[in-house]
Amino acid sequence: MNIEKFNDSAEILKVLAHPARIALVKFMIEKGPTNVTSLYEELEAPQSTVSQHLSKLKTAKIISGTRKGLEIYYEIKDERVEPILNAMINA
Secondary structure, eight states, rough: OOGGHHHHHHHHHHHHHHHHHHHHHHHHHHOSEEHHHHHHHHHHHHHHHHHHHHHHHTTTTSEEEEETTTTEEEEETTTHHHHHHHHHHHO
């Protein structure tokens, strides 16, 4: 078996392996494109903490950000994330 083909899946799971990132991704799945203010209010965490988690999700290409005026709206970019998250939460 060629284990290399599982690298992408393993990387997604590594990035999602933090409760705050799971919560952020779940919120974006439910609400659609969301700004940082909504995310840190939902998470009840400092903006800097949320920004660090968003950065990790962006680096892994799980989310993307689109600038609208002065704000950036984040949304799920990788379609594989929603079924993975649903499986983990509903298990």
